[in-house]
Amino acid sequence: MRDRLILGSQLLFTSLVAAFLIVPAILSMLAGITVNYFRGIGSGLTFQWVVAVWDLYAETIARSFLIAVATLVVTLLIGVPAAYAFNVRGGRLARTMEEVITLPLAIPGLAIALALLLTYNGFGDFRRSWLFILTGHVVFTLPFMVRAVMAVLSGIDVKTLDESAASLGAGPWRRFRDVIVPNARPGILAGALAVVTLSLGEFNLTWMLHTPLTKTLPVGLADSYASMRLEIASAYTLVFFLMIIPLLVAMQLLADRSGTRS
Amino acid sequence: MRISPTRTRVYPSSAVYISAKHERGLSHKSFLRLCLLPLTLVTAAFFLLPMVKLVIAGASGETGLWAYAAIVTEPRYRATLINTVLLAGATTAASLVIATIAGLFLQRHRFPGRAVLIAMLTFPLAFPGVVVGFMIILLAGRQGLVSDLTSRLIGEKLVFAYSIQGLFLGYLYFSIPRVILTIMAAVEKLDPSLEEAARALGAGPWAVHRDVILPALMPAFVASGAIAFATAMGAFGTAFTLATNIDVLPMVIYTEFTLSANIAMAAALSVGLGLVAWAILALSRSLTGGTIAAAG
Numbered sequence: 001m002r003d004r005l006i007l008g009s010q011l012l013f014t015s016l017v018a019a020f021l022i023v024p025a026i027l028s029m030l031a032g033i034t035v036n037y038f039r040g041i042g043s044g045l046t047f048q049w050v051v052a053v054w055d056l057y058a059e060t061i062a063r064s065f066l067i068a069v070a071t072l073v074v075t076l077l078i079g080v081p082a083a084y085a086f087n088v089r090g091g092r093l094a095r096t097m098e099e100v101i102t103l104p105l106a107i108p109g110l111a112i113a114l115a116l117l118l119t120y121n122g123f124g125d126f127r128r129s130w131l132f133i134l135t136g137h138v139v140f141t142l143p144f145m146v147r148a149v150m151a152v153l154s155g156i157d158v159k160t161l162d163e164s165a166a167s168l169g170a171g172p173w174r175r176f177r178d179v180i181v182p183n184a185r186p187g188i189l190a191g192a193l194a195v196v197t198l199s200l201g202e203f204n205l206t207w208m209l210h211t212p213l214t215k216t217l218p219v220g221l222a223d224s225y226a227s228m229r230l231e232i233a234s235a236y237t238l239v240f241f242l243m244i245i246p247l248l249v250a251m252q253l254l255a256d257r258s259g260t261r262s
Numbered sequence: 263m264r265i266s267p268t269r270t271r272v273y274p275s276s277a278v279y280i281s282a283k284h285e286r287g288l289s290h291k292s293f294l295r296l297c298l299l300p301l302t303l304v305t306a307a308f309f310l311l312p313m314v315k316l317v318i319a320g321a322s323g324e325t326g327l328w329a330y331a332a333i334v335t336e337p338r339y340r341a342t343l344i345n346t347v348l349l350a351g352a353t354t355a356a357s358l359v360i361a362t363i364a365g366l367f368l369q370r371h372r373f374p375g376r377a378v379l380i381a382m383l384t385f386p387l388a389f390p391g392v393v394v395g396f397m398i399i400l401l402a403g404r405q406g407l408v409s410d411l412t413s414r415l416i417g418e419k420l421v422f423a424y425s426i427q428g429l430f431l432g433y434l435y436f437s438i439p440r441v442i443l444t445i446m447a448a449v450e451k452l453d454p455s456l457e458e459a460a461r462a463l464g465a466g467p468w469a470v471h472r473d474v475i476l477p478a479l480m481p482a483f484v485a486s487g488a489i490a491f492a493t494a495m496g497a498f499g500t501a502f503t504l505a506t507n508i509d510v511l512p513m514v515i516y517t518e519f520t521l522s523a524n525i526a527m528a529a530a531l532s533v534g535l536g537l538v539a540w541a542i543l544a545l546s547r548s549l550t551g552g553t554i555a556a557a558g
Contacts, residue, residue: 007371011367014363014364018379020435021435024407027401027407031400038405078304081297081300082301086298088294089294097302101305101309106544107496107540108535108536108539110512110535111496114528114529116308118312118315118316119311119312139309146301172289172290172294173293203392203499204512207498207499218390218392218499221390222502225392225503226503230405237393244388248387248388
């Protein structure tokens with residue numbers, strides 16, 4: 001009896017915590033498709049707010065996609081080769097470099113954004129373009145790519161693979177392309193999902209780096225929270241949820257798959 | 263008809279192999295260097311150089327290097343620093359307690375709906391700070407759930423989203439999922455034989471928890487607690503959305519930079535904030551030997 005009581009109260013507690021996290025998210029999704037949130041669901045359901053969001057903010061959504069894809073391309077191009085080199089070389093230099101590129105995980109985005117602004121404020125065209133936001137996103141997401149790839153590489157015998165390919169006459173570039181990259185694929189995929197998800201939701205850096213002409217989705221969200229009616233803000237948040245949920249599901253599937261394999 | 267599976271293999275003669283290996287050894291080394299070049303250039307130009315500029319900018323105001331001392335000597339900044347540390351500390355402690363109770367329960371029991379519960383608890387992991395702020399507004403804001411319920415129950419609207427309680431709730435909202443994941447992973451790795459041994463020696467459930475389970479989870483507490491603390495210290499989006507008039511460090515940095523154009527002080531405060539967050543994470547890493555990260 002006493003055990004059941006303890007178990008029951010643990011279940012109740014855990015459910016309450018889950019409710020604290022999920023109820024506001026559900027409220028916001030409902031508010032985004034309700035005619036008048038103040039009067040409640042009884043006022044009817046509508047897509048007018050989602051359409052309004054599209055009219056007002058379509059540009060920010062497109063720009064966020066552009067920046068996320070560009071961030072992914074850059075982190076792939078510079079992160080995957082670097083992870084391979086860190087793994088093969090080892091030693092103090094590789095460890096120090098790894099430490100340095102991991103620093104942006106500890107330093108708040110606001111500080112990094114201020115530093116970028118102080119350094120590149122004079123470069124007008126660059127500072128005004130979306131490429132300026134891209135640099136911030138690359139610095140912030142790069143460690144996730146490098147570490148995801150390194151985690152997979154450290155689990156396989158890169159050296160033997162590399163040497164056997166070499167003994168068959170493959171040059172370094174072919175070995176990297178045809179042997180290392182296919183073997184590192186789970187890590188590259190995990191890193192890519194993390195990079196895209198983080199870039200789509202990045203606010204702390206982007207808020208400082210954006211201009212009125214380079215607003216991204218999270219910047220637009222902050223804007224709508226401050227100045228739009230609750231229904232429009234909610235519909236905009238709903239659009240964001242719809243964008244990240246597939247990514248989260250994919251991450252979970254990937255984690256489950258590698259979990260069952262190991 | 264059968265096709266013979268034998269395939270001819272060609273082995274390079276040893277002499278060719280050795281010379282080729284020597285040649286490749288050289289080009290392999292330069293290939294590795296080439297692999298590191300893009301990362302080195304990007305990190306130097308867009309991270310290291312800006313960070314150096316930030317540290318210099320912090321000392322370039324009228325007061326010079328004293329701007330750094332002002333973080334603790336100037337009453338306004340000192341109060342902000344204390345506020346931020348207290349808030350981050352309270353968030354960390356509350357997240358750890360909540361996540362330990364829920365994490366132990368979820369990892370120890372199998373029941374219908376468990377997967378849904380875990381999904382609900384980890385869903386907010388990818389929410390940016392601004393969205394978390396909005397969640398708190400929907401919960402405790404002027405048109406929020408709490409205000410609606412209280413006005414029906416007691417005839418008075420309870421609104422606390424824009425106060426320090428609202429900010430605390432927001433920080434809790436984004437810390438709980440992260441901490442729960444770490445603690446659940448640690449619970450999974452616990453050695454059940456230790457608990458059995460303790461029980462066999464006559465320890466009750468409380469004693470097993472106090473003397474066996476909680477000490478074994480200590481590394482997970484340190485690691486996830488440090489992440490929660492560092493993230494809460496630097497969280498900007500949530501405070502920004504709630505538009506609180508509570509001075510937390512990221513908000514003060516933002517207003518110094520944009521409203522007062524006090525670039526030197528904003529830079530000095532940023533450096534201070536970055537150092538604290540980095541030191542907390544480095545300390546926890548040296549205590550646990552693991553690799554961890556803060557984000558958001």
